[in-house]
Amino acid sequence: MNKKKFVVLIAFVILLGLIQFIRPERNQQTNPSRYDIFHKTETEVTIVTTFQTSCYNCHSNRTVYPWYASVAPVSWIINNHVNEGKEHLNFSDWILYDKEKQIKKLMDIAEVLQEHEMPPKPYLWLHDEAKISDADRQLLLKWVEEKKEQVRYSLN
Numbered sequence: 825m826n827k828k829k830f831v832v833l834i835a836f837v838i839l840l841g842l843i844q845f846i847r848p849e850r851n852q853q854t855n856p857s858r859y860d861i862f863h864k865t866e867t868e869v870t871i872v873t874t875f876q877t878s879c880y881n882c883h884s885n886r887t888v889y890p891w892y893a894s895v896a897p898v899s900w901i902i903n904n905h906v907n908e909g910k911e912h913l914n915f916s917d918w919i920l921y922d923k924e925k926q927i928k929k930l931m932d933i934a935e936v937l938q939e940h941e942m943p944p945k946p947y948l949w950l951h952d953e954a955k956i957s958d959a960d961r962q963l964l965l966k967w968v969e970e971k972k973e974q975v976r977y978s979l980n
């Protein structure tokens with residue numbers, strides 16, 4: 825290896841080491857939110873567990889980070905994905921949404937479940953436990969429809 829390549833390699837390693845000190849804020853609320861979609865509601869355990877396992881990492885205030893989420897620049901990418909996910913839907917803030925927004929979000933959830941858009945395929949490559957079986961998907965869709973009717977009924 826010539827001297828120029830060696831210097832570039834050393835500079836790269838030093839830079840990689842230095843960026844480890846730039847850490848994004850973690851999305852780790854310790855207690856379940858009192859505004860959570862499942863707070864004080866009786867919901868089948870399978871439904872709650874499936875949402876928590878397959879959706880909550882990006883769509884709540886309680887992300888469970890894998891080991892590689894501590895390594896920059898991967899940590900920055902994951903943080904960005906989580907923030908984008910929470911912008912679209914945050915189960916931890918569900919009660920703060922007005923009823924019309926809740927209905928819209930439930931319609932969006934049904935659509936992405938039907939189209940198999942969520943969880944996203946790249947996420948599933950590293951999170952096999954987040955896969956939703958066809959039976960669970962149907963169970964979630966049924967629950968979403970019931971929840972939507974419940975919210976509509978509460979509007980009247």
